[in-house]
Amino acid sequence: MKQITFQSPSLSTYDVYEFGDNENGPEIVFTAGIHGVEQTAIYVAFQLIELLPNYSLKGKVKIIPIVNKAAYFNRTRTSPYDNLDLNRIFPGDKDGSQSMQLAHAIWQETRAADYIIDLHCCGEHGSNYVMSLYQDYEAQYKLARQIGIKHIVRSGGASGQLFLEACKVGQQAALLELKGGQPDGMVDLETAKFAIKRMFSLLNSIGVIESNSVETEVAIEDLIFHENIETIRANQHGFFNPERHSGEHCYKGDVLGKLDNVEILAPYDGLITAINYPRYTFSGERMIRYAKLYEIN
Numbered sequence: 001m002k003q004i005t006f007q008s009p010s011l012s013t014y015d016v017y018e019f020g021d022n023e024n025g026p027e028i029v030f031t032a033g034i035h036g037v038e039q040t041a042i043y044v045a046f047q048l049i050e051l052l053p054n055y056s057l058k059g060k061v062k063i064i065p066i067v068n069k070a071a072y073f074n075r076t077r078t079s080p081y082d083n084l085d086l087n088r089i090f091p092g093d094k095d096g097s098q099s100m101q102l103a104h105a106i107w108q109e110t111r112a113a114d115y116i117i118d119l120h121c122c123g124e125h126g127s128n129y130v131m132s133l134y135q136d137y138e139a140q141y142k143l144a145r146q147i148g149i150k151h152i153v154r155s156g157g158a159s160g161q162l163f164l165e166a167c168k169v170g171q172q173a174a175l176l177e178l179k180g181g182q183p184d185g186m187v188d189l190e191t192a193k194f195a196i197k198r199m200f201s202l203l204n205s206i207g208v209i210e211s212n213s214v215e216t217e218v219a220i221e222d223l224i225f226h227e228n229i230e231t232i233r234a235n236q237h238g239f240f241n242p243e244r245h246s247g248e249h250c251y252k253g254d255v256l257g258k259l260d261n262v263e264i265l266a267p268y269d270g271l272i273t274a275i276n277y278p279r280y281t282f283s284g285e286r287m288i289r290y291a292k293l294y295e296i297n
């Protein structure tokens with residue numbers, strides 16, 4: 001038997017880029033492409049790989065820019081091997097299906113990390129925010145300040161997510177949602193630039209790099225916390241016309257858009273995490289994703 005590789009790469013590999021050493025600082029891991037189509041996240045990871053050699057590091061940075069190559073080359077969220085959502089099956093299973101084995105391998109790869117930042121995208125209609133478990137773990141407030149992305153959204157808490165399972169075992173972890181990705185792999189360059197800046201600020205804040213030209217953590221007053229995201233769906237077939245943008249903060253009663261001539265009102269103060277473009281929308285389809293403001297006492 002001989003094996004012919006007619007195209008590289010194999011879809012059951014991932015690449016790990018490592019910078020620095022563990023000597024005198026924390027270890028941080030950045031993952032991207034757990035969902036294959038989420039390309040702004042992947043682009044940010046590759047930019048970090050390009051930029052990090054310009055800094056002297058204390059501690060260690062590991063970057064896995066495309067975790068799920070099978071899904072990446074299929075331009076889909078999930079792997080065509082088994083259609084499992086990789087971010088619902090951590091810590092995985094070494095004897096399971098392709099995605100289960102991948103989850104197991106990534107889980108092992110990230111065990112020594114003090115921090116895990118899992119980069120994702122929430123679609124071309126989306127915006128930039130941190131998915132957090134601030135209501136369950138006090139340390140998430142500190143991490144949110146170190147990341148410094150203004151909007152924090154409470155995770156719906158689905159088990160099997162890398163960041164959530166990592167938090168359960170005492171690691172500092174967050175999931176970043178960035179504009180771009182779905183439906184067919186768009187990189188939002190402006191978002192990427194913003195996210196890279198925030199990631200260097202995080203690295204500075206946790207002591208992995210020292211740079212006077214990079215900001216450190218932001219004040220808690222400069223962050224806005226929200227409950228988990230709800231979907232506002234069309235209750236009839238009609239033309240949806242948005243009047244606001246994703247990433248905008250709204251007050252209760254603000255007009256978010258119209259479905260034919262019916263105004264869609266903000267149900268409470270909160271954040272538009274995503275809003276569709278004008279389109280003919282069918283009954284039951286998504287128009288807006290909205291997260292209610294959370295008041296910190």
Ligand SMILES: [Zn+2]
Nearest residue numbers: 035038120121
């Ligand atoms: Zn994702």
